[in-house]
Amino acid sequence: MVEKNQRVSRGIIENQNMPRSWRKETKPHRFCPGCGHGIALKALGDVVDELGILDQVLYGCDIGCSLLSWDFFNFDSIQTHHGRTIPVIVGAKRARPEIVGIAYMGDGGGYAIGAQHLVNAATRGDRITAIVANNTLYAMTGGQMAPTTLPRQKTSTTPYGRDPLITGSPTLGPELVAAIASEGSYVARGTVGDYNKLKLFIKKALLNQMEGKGFSFVEVLSTCPTNWRTGAKETWGFLQGKMENYFKVGELQVSQGNRLGEEG
Amino acid sequence: MITESGGVKMAKETLAGEYQEILNNEKEMFMTGNEVVAWAALAAEADFMYGYPITPQNEIMYYWAKLAPAFGRGFLQTEDEISAGFTMLGGALVGKKTFSATAGPGNILMQESISMAEMMRLPGVWIIQQRGGPSTATVIYSQQEFRLTTTGGNGEGMRLVYSTSSHQELFESTIKAFNNAWKYRFPTFVLGDGYQAKMREPVVLFNPKLRNWEIIAAEPIAMKSGVPYLERDPVHLRNTFNIEEELYDILSGHLADFRRMKQEVVEWDEGGSEKADLLVVAHGIVGRAAISAVKTVNNQGLRVKYFRPITVRPFPGEALRKIVSEEPELKILVAESAYGQLLSVVKEELYGLANTIESYLKPGLGITAEEIEEILVRLGKKEG
Ligand SMILES: Cc1ncc(C[n+]2csc(CCOP(=O)(O)OP(=O)(O)O)c2C)c(N)n1
């Protein structure tokens, strides 16, 4: 699971070789120790390096802990509003189809406040790449329940644990997107617990956009030791045990109801 | 991959020339206000409209969706007005002239993106065809979106808002709106209403370039040419700040720019008697009714003036104050299809002057020239 030049320390995978697309001047980054956002963004940085697309990327980050990445990379970036990163990137991509648009957000941004944008960008087949970091709660605002909070998981607004009878079951983002996305879309769920697979999924998602095939979507199972109130071992345990058990890692087949170009 | 449809190809080959002729030849046309807006956007070299249906602005989308493809320009019907506003900002970010049109509840949903535009100085043009409120209310006419459009959002209302009263002004103000939005980078609006949107009247469309109007080009804010980091600095834009002073410094700069812009863009229309006992203040289509009423009563010998702000934000306050302060006996009448939204701005601008301010407030209701005439006759003194 861990690459040769990586080491595990306090539950974080750190790579001594920073991606070239990472901005040195803004490192060390502002995420908490053990945070999954940094690993997800390392995978993104490595992929941008491998594809050599520094000058083509427009990166949008949401409000949530992802906002801390507004000056994280050496490519052009914009911090948007909570839930509004997808439409900003869609608007840019529609206006200039040659750019590679990346919308990076949390599970609250993707599945709650911005759900309408995710659903509609997927059905329209917008040629952008949306990446949602699922850490099972609203991290930035103090660990409240998110659409992805697991049954019986305690958060600041579910002090006795999430009761599915009252607040429903966790949103299955990639399953939702796969069911509605238009033909040619790419959908996967990766985890910061399997770096190589995550990187592969993000790479395929960007290539899918660059080839003009359709909407590309990757959910990343991510860690938040600060709000989970977990040490290194428990953090990894929650990710690879509870989360990966509930949210299945892998690529998803797009059901594809819309047939492009077919006239009725 | 999606390929260009046959319709779009045909539009490019046959319609583009035809449309360009209409602008170049300056023929007088007879059309609705919504159609005028679409032509003005074309003439102002707008690139992309993002919109969501709502009465009474729908036809702007219809005409734009018909005109734009002929010139390789774009339209996207979004999932809601929140998306329309934010997609607009995305387009502006990468250097395109983007716009939207909305009304009422849609204007409320647009405020979030407008607030981000105001903070991040992302340009854009919003056409607001006001309808009745609050809530869904009526679909045709009102002036109740004055306050929301000029100062909505969690900020300081650093916006440029044109309120128009005829199709000719609608055409010209829309072109100015695009120019000034990209020149000053404050959210820019054309505040119309359902009557202007739906009624037909003569208008001379023109190609602004043939009249030597400068057309300000849109520059990319991000995604300029060159490899970031290697050939230029990457562009990193944010709207979240860590400390109060950081925000205060940025806002101080924006406010200074806004005050500077005011000197260059404020517009108004004034007229009527040289010396007057009475001054009517009204904007938009009510301003037009007021002008017609003033002309009638001037002919009857009443000494009445009118003042019609064309930019309602920034407001031509100095010009209004000058007229009023020169005549201590001058009585003021504010007329609007809202319950005191313009009135409160007029009072603020005239603060400290002793002149009496009367008002005629009809929220969500049209106001005719005859109604204003009647009040003027009642309030006004005969000349000599
Ligand atoms: C319109 C709006 N509502 C609420 C907020 C407050 N807020 C900021 S971040 C956030 C939740 C973030 O959670 P998530 O998207 O899961 O990102 P995370 O911090 O977990 O990475 C909320 C509710 C906001 N910024 N804007």
Ligand code: SF4
């Ligand atoms: S609060 Fe959680 S998600 Fe946010 S930076 Fe810290 S660990 Fe990461």
Ligand SMILES: [Mg+2]
């Ligand atoms: Mg979260």
